Amino acid sequence: DTGVSQDPRHKITKRGxxxxxxxxxxSEHNRLYWYRQTLGQGPEFLTYFQNExxxxxxxxxxxxxxxxxxxxxxxxxxxxxxEQGDSAMYLCASSGGTSLYTGELFFGEGSRLTVL
Amino acid sequence: EDQVTQSPExxxxxxxxxxxxxxxxTVSGLRGLFWYRQDPGKGPxxxxxxYSAGEEKEKxxxxxxxxxxxxxxxxTAPKPEDSATYLCAxxxxxxxxxxxxxxxxxxxxxxxxx
Numbered sequence: 001d002t003g004v005s006q007d008p009r010h011k012i013t014k015r016g017x018x019x020x021x022x023x024x025x026x027s028e029h030n031r032l033y034w035y036r037q038t039l040g041q042g043p044e045f046l047t048y049f050q051n052e053x054x055x056x057x058x059x060x061x062x063x064x065x066x067x068x069x070x071x072x073x074x075x076x077x078x079x080x081x082x083e084q085g086d087s088a089m090y091l092c093a094s095s096g097g098t099s100l101y102t103g104e105l106f107f108g109e110g111s112r113l114t115v116l
Numbered sequence: 117e118d119q120v121t122q123s124p125e126x127x128x129x130x131x132x133x134x135x136x137x138x139x140x141x142t143v144s145g146l147r148g149l150f151w152y153r154q155d156p157g158k159g160p161x162x163x164x165x166x167y168s169a170g171e172e173k174e175k176x177x178x179x180x181x182x183x184x185x186x187x188x189x190x191x192t193a194p195k196p197e198d199s200a201t202y203l204c205a206x207x208x209x210x211x212x213x214x215x216x217x218x219x220x221x222x223x224x225x226x227x228x229x230x
Contacts, residue, residue, distance in 0.1 A: 004159070033216075042120075042203050042220030043160065056216050091159050103150040103207045103218055107159030 002026060004108035006092050012114045013082055020078045021111040025094030032075050033105060034067055035091040043091055049075060082115045089113075118143045122204050122221035129228050132193045137224045139204030140186040149187050150218065151180050152203040160203055194228045201225045 005024040035043035048056040051072035069075040093105035152160035164173040166182040205218040
């Protein structure tokens, strides 16, 4: 399978714990995005990487959230001191090509987080 | 602030009953409008990109159109396998913060009954 891969698919944690999600993008894609989706809502942008550089971060993103993309390959999204409001599906997407503004994203199946 | 509104929130169709989904947007300089399909428990799947008013794209039973204020996704003779949530998203021209992100609507949940 050469699509975007996310791990774990499901995570249940207690309030206050830290969680980390991993995303492996399509290998030739240099752009990687994280989105968050709650029930009945569309995906909400969190952050964007071009290669290893984090170029954009949503102003809504709490400082409890941190993302990395070492060496421009896989990415991790860590949430520290989780709160019940963090419960959501965390979606990773990647894209490639030369256009800076492509909106054709390839999404993974998501990591569903439940905070008890 | 960019806004994307989709209607209706939910739509039930009989198999073969054609209809349209609406996406209206308010943005400061549209770069592109995108349609995605999302099945339950899955990530969105890209369908179409539209860049300028008057543009149309087609794929099987789906056709997307764009005006200066809204986009329509027309579904002709739908089948049960077309049941999904259809999401509309916009990307804007302006540089700096917001250049790369998509702003999504809440989606229209389509159910096609055999």
